[in-house]
Amino acid sequence: MANADPRDDVLGRARVKDSAELTAYYEELAELETGALWTVANDIEPWEPTPKSDPVIWRYADLREQVIRSIDLVRPEDAGRRVIYLRNPKRKDVSAACGWLYSGIQVMKQGERAGAHNHAASALRFIMEGSGAYTIVDGHKVTLGARDFVLTPNGTWHEHGIEETGTTCLWQDGLDIPLTNALEANFYAVHPDDYQSSNLPVNDSIAAWGAPGLLPATETWDKPYSPLLKFSWEQTYEALSNYAKVTDGSPYDGVMMRYVNPYTGGDPMLTMGAAMQMLRPGEATKAHRHTGNIIYNVAKGSGHSIIGGKRFDWKENDIFCVPAWMWHEHANASASEDACLFQFNDLPVMKKLGFYKEQALVDNDGHQIVAD
Ligand SMILES: [Fe+2]
Numbered sequence: 001m002a003n004a005d006p007r008d009d010v011l012g013r014a015r016v017k018d019s020a021e022l023t024a025y026y027e028e029l030a031e032l033e034t035g036a037l038w039t040v041a042n043d044i045e046p047w048e049p050t051p052k053s054d055p056v057i058w059r060y061a062d063l064r065e066q067v068i069r070s071i072d073l074v075r076p077e078d079a080g081r082r083v084i085y086l087r088n089p090k091r092k093d094v095s096a097a098c099g100w101l102y103s104g105i106q107v108m109k110q111g112e113r114a115g116a117h118n119h120a121a122s123a124l125r126f127i128m129e130g131s132g133a134y135t136i137v138d139g140h141k142v143t144l145g146a147r148d149f150v151l152t153p154n155g156t157w158h159e160h161g162i163e164e165t166g167t168t169c170l171w172q173d174g175l176d177i178p179l180t181n182a183l184e185a186n187f188y189a190v191h192p193d194d195y196q197s198s199n200l201p202v203n204d205s206i207a208a209w210g211a212p213g214l215l216p217a218t219e220t221w222d223k224p225y226s227p228l229l230k231f232s233w234e235q236t237y238e239a240l241s242n243y244a245k246v247t248d249g250s251p252y253d254g255v256m257m258r259y260v261n262p263y264t265g266g267d268p269m270l271t272m273g274a275a276m277q278m279l280r281p282g283e284a285t286k287a288h289r290h291t292g293n294i295i296y297n298v299a300k301g302s303g304h305s306i307i308g309g310k311r312f313d314w315k316e317n318d319i320f321c322v323p324a325w326m327w328h329e330h331a332n333a334s335a336s337e338d339a340c341l342f343q344f345n346d347l348p349v350m351k352k353l354g355f356y357k358e359q360a361l362v363d364n365d366g367h368q369i370v371a372d
């Protein structure tokens, strides 16, 4: 058979030429629900990861009004969640934004509540605008402001709402739904009482576990996710600003800090990681690539990223993705202000399964050639 990739015409790869006899043989094998491995081997064992997603940017200027329109069109009680999801043009079949990650923009107005449910998929939220939002996770109520990051780990009961005194809120949801479905492991349940009732103090998770470098001396935690459910923007930005004063940062990511489970130092949830990175004024990183998919939300500032040789200009609240094993580099547009990128990713999966690989671009002083 014809080899599309000239690298495949070597000993060790499948390079059997077609013949009438073989074609007949393949047809007989197919009748038995079998096939000759060498007809598919080069496809199913690529030389390196072949991302199935496009790099995409979803601009807030285009999306915000459309998301807000949904307030008048559907009620959260009927929609389950009132979300406009981000659909990668190459991943329509699995409703993914990138790779095996799902993302969407959810909107709720003051006084609204979305009922409690749980699922095997892990979820997170990054607040984009509004005040008075809250999430309740297994009875722990967490109040949320813009650019806060909150967890709803797999298997936990969770619900969202906006206080009567709040404003219309928009936030980004991030889930590993496509991954969970690919592994045929997803479950979903609606809370028997529709909403949780709890006597736990509001923000108890943050009060107990949210102090930098300090843990409750007499409490233990045995769940596989972070006991700290919310990571506030103020604390995150302060930490990044302080760190920026004492580090050169990464040549590929600028000044970056991971959100972690304070009890273990590991990722906040089993399957998804998250980080915030600061690009200092005028900073432009070099390109690298790695396994794992990244979905970014611009938390602050403006700039551009070059992903797979294409330039994507971004500003606050824009969302964009970097598919697996695709070259990427980031640049801050401002010479005086920093820019911050929130990201969530599937790197914990890559690392736990032994699939994590990273490579720096060496050519052209570490920068991609941008396609027209
Ligand atoms: Fe959920």
Ligand SMILES: [Fe+2]
Binding pocket: 252, 288, 289, 290, 328
């Ligand atoms: Fe990266």
